[in-house]
Amino acid sequence: MTAAVPTPALQEELATVEPATITGRARKRLTSRWASLAALVIAVLWTLPTFGLLLTSFRPENDIRTSGWWNWFSDPQLTLDNYDEVLYGGTSLSTYFINSIIITIPSVIIPVSIACLASYAFAWMRFPFRDTLFVAVFALQIVPLQVALIPLLRIYVDADLNGTFWPLWISHTIFALPLAIFLLHNFMREVPAELMEAARVDGAGHVTIFTRIMVPLVTPAIAAFAIFQFLWVWNDLLVAITMATGAQDIQPLTARLAELSGSRGSTWHLLSAGAFVSIVIPVIVFVFLQRYFVRGLLAGSVKG
Amino acid sequence: MDNFEKFGQMALAIALFVGVMGAILLLVGRAKRRVDIWQSLAFVLPALLLLGIGLIYPAVRTIYQSFFDRTSDSFVGLDNYSxxxxxxxxxxxxxxxxxxxxxxxxxxxxxxxxxxxxxxxxxxxxxxxxxxxxxxxxxxxxxxxxxxxxxxxxxxxxxxxxxxxxxxxxxxxxxxxxxxxxxxxxxxxxxxxxxxxxxxxxxxxxxxxxxxxxxxxxxxxxxxxxxxxxxxxxxxxxxxxxxxxxxxxxxxxxxxxxxxxxxxxxxxxxxxxxxxxxxxxxxxxxxxxxxxxxxxxxxxxxxxxxxxxxxxxxxxxxxxx
Missing domain, CATH: 1.10.3720.10 (MetI-like)
Known part of the structure; x- marks a missing residue:
């Protein structure tokens, strides 16, 4: 786990390596015809399943029932009916879409802020057992979520929070903290001590240094983590189905889709459109914030 | 719950959270001395409390429960493991x-x-x-x-x-x-x-x-x-x-x-x-x-x-x- 979390130095390397080597060496075509062919085969294998289901989601229901998506090319007909039905019909995915948004936004803001405070303290404040506590937080990254779920649910039930969004917000916050603190701490440690010393001489306290110097300087790291956390929460199924069982009021898209896939496994006009309703947000994030996205995913690849 | 109500809840939760964070920063900012254990505590305690209650305690509890039966009522030793x-x-x-x-x-x-x-x-x-x-x-x-x-x-x-x-x-x-x-x-x-x-x-x-x-x-x-x-x-x-x-x-x-x-x-x-x-x-x-x-x-x-x-x-x- 620790290994996959790129240090600031490695991240720097990941970011700068590409342009440097490309300008250094002339770009070449794929080495040989066979190599191009092999790359093409992999690329096609990786896109075809998604493409097939995407095309299916726009085909009329009756066509989907009777033939595969490749028949579309001989009988091209497109419709948005499936999306209309899956969003506003009996499956009412629009409700779950809203739920996903409601769950995700606080589940990103809260852990990121708490982790910023804690990592600043671990990086630049002095207090007893600081290093021991940091190692402990760092080690918590390896704990699988499963180990905490059953007792955690018990706590929520006892606190009468069950059936509200709170268990989801709190759980996602807790599960995000070890990675977030570790990551942000590494970046905050890299900020030159002279900068802080200068601010101190000018009479700045910890709060001023934190808000005026530290947070602006590590914003890229915060953004990368926030994007990772956003996708993690949006795509999560485990926390969703344990903390929001069967409640239409609070269940996110993933939980509803998994349920549909089990109970109405062959209603492909609904499943295909439903899948893409849940996929569209991450893909938009991917396209527009690709760089942060890749960094965030690499950093968080062992979470959970 | 209609959508309006849900967004209301979310806004409330975020407002609550921002309030707590603001209070922490404000209180610490008022402190006169620079090196102060209370300042550090205010910064790390929210994270440590959440991790303690939400991760460490449940993990210990899960290990404990693994030695009990399906309803956690009677001790069964290593039966679950075997x-x-x-x-x-x-x-x-x-x-x-x-x-x-x-x-x-x-x-x-x-x-x-x-x-x-x-x-x-x-x-x-x-x-x-x-x-x-x-x-x-x-x-x-x-x-x-x-x-x-x-x-x-x-x-x-x-x-x-x-x-x-x-x-x-x-x-x-x-x-x-x-x-x-x-x-x-x-x-x-x-x-x-x-x-x-x-x-x-x-x-x-x-x-x-x-x-x-x-x-x-x-x-x-x-x-x-x-x-x-x-x-x-x-x-x-x-x-x-x-x-x-x-x-x-x-x-x-x-x-x-x-x-x-x-x-x-x-x-x-x-x-x-x-x-x-x-x-x-x-x-x-x-x-x-x-x-x-x-x-x-x-x-x-x-x-x-x-x-x-x-x-x-x-x-x-x-x-x-």
Whole structure:
């Protein structure tokens, strides 16, 4: 786990390596015809399943029932009916879409802020057992979520929070903290001590240094983590189905889709459109914030 | 709850949170002395409290419960543990988990490496990589639905066309369509394909960065010695990126151990496809066996530790070289 979390130095390397080597060496075509062919085969294998289901989601229901998506090319007909039905019909995915948004936004803001405070303290404040506590937080990254779920649910039930969004917000916050603190701490440690010393001489306290110097300087790291956390929460199924069982009021898209896939496994006009309703947000994030996205995913690849 | 009410709740939660954070910053900002334990406490305590109550206490409690029966009422010693290793259904779960953890990292890393080498410095490198990386953005639930459609089976009768791509290919080749997700033991492999499809992008990205970091004098010297193609990869590329390979392999195997979304969405653990992480959910949240579920969670934890230790050790070695 620790290994996959790129240090600031490695991240720097990941970011700068590409342009440097490309300008250094002339770009070449794929080495040989066979190599191009092999790359093409992999690329096609990786896109075809998604493409097939995407095309299916726009085909009329009756066509989907009777033939595969490749028949579309001989009988091209497109419709948005499936999306209309899956969003506003009996499956009412629009409700779950809203739920996903409601769950995700606080589940990103809260852990990121708490982790910023804690990592600043671990990086630049002095207090007893600081290093021991940091190692402990760092080690918590390896704990699988499963180990905490059953007792955690018990706590929520006892606190009468069950059936509200709170268990989801709190759980996602807790599960995000070890990675977030570790990551942000590494970046905050890299900020030159002279900068802080200068601010101190000018009479700045910890709060001023934190808000005026530290947070602006590590914003890229915060953004990368926030994007990772956003996708993690949006795509999560485990926390969703344990903390929001069967409640239409609070269940996110993933939980509803998994349920549909089990109970109405062959209603492909609904499943295909439903899948893409849940996929569209991450893909938009991917396209527009690709760089942060890749960094965030690499950093968080062992979470959970 | 209507949407208005939900957004209201969210706004309230965020406002509450901002209030608490603001209060902390304000109070600490007022403090006169610079080195003060109370300032530090105000900064770390929210995180430490949450981790203590939400992660450490539950983990300890889970370990405790693993020695109790299904309702956590009476102490049963190691019975849950011996059940896992003797019950025939559980042995299937363990076997499947082993197959997942062995196959997924190897296949994903291999494909990621091959692809990274193939597209390295190609003209369309960025686009070619995005294609492989994209599945990582999709939820595992979404990925499972995409692949369930590829595997979709229709009975082999007159007038019934296959709608799943794979079965249609079988029909085109003159073979019988088959139940990819039902027929054991190969169905586990078809589930693993989904995880490989998702993880290859991760492997490719990390390995590609490592390949680009190989000093060019090494590759140029090898080229002068006449090394090309597969031999170049075998003798220069792979040894040079060994630490990155280890990181990728171990990271994927940790992720694979804990994955349950794919099994849950595609088969629900039926047809002998369950894995430890899925069985945890089934036992704990569907069959209400807290004891057995806790034991499975502990098992997961115990299985992750050696991989992490190995990972850290390899990194140390790489650093000291």
């Amino acid at each position: 059940d896992i290793f003797t019950d025939s259904a559980m042995l299937v779960v363990l076997r499947n988990t082993a197959v997942w953890v062995i196959l997924t990292p190897i296949l994903a890393t291999f494909i990621g490496l091959v692809y990274a080498v193939l597209v390295d410095r190609a003209r369309i490198e960025a686009a070619a990589k995005a294609v492989i990386f994209l599945p990582m953005a999709i939820s595992l639930v979404g990925a499972s639905i995409i692949w369930r459609y590829v595997y979709e089976y229709r009975p082999d009768q007159q007038n019934i066309e296959q709608v799943g791509l794979l079965n249609q290919i079988l029909v085109w080749l003159g073979m019988e369509p088959r139940h990819f997700l039902v027929d054991t033991p190969l169905n586990t492999v078809f589930l693993i394909v989904v995880m490989v499809w998702v993880q290859a992008g991760f492997a490719m990205t990390v390995l590609s960065a490592a390949i680009k970091a190989i000093p060019s004098d090494i590759t140029e010297a090898a080229q002068l010695d006449g090394l090309t193609g597969v031999r170049m990869v075998r003798y220069i590329t792979v040894p040079s990126i060994r630490p990155a390979l280890v990181v990728v392999l171990t990271t994927i195997s940790i992720g694979t151990l804990k994955v349950f979304d794919i099994v849950r969405t595609m088969t629900g653990g039926q047809f002998d496809t369950s894995v430890v992480a899925n069985e945890f959910y089934t036992q704990g949240f569907q069959l209400g066996d807290t004891g057995l579920a806790s034991t499975l969670a502990v098992l997961l934890f115990v299985l992750v530790i050696p991989i992490v230790v190995y990972n850290v050790r390899q990194l140390r070695k790489a650093d000291y070289r």
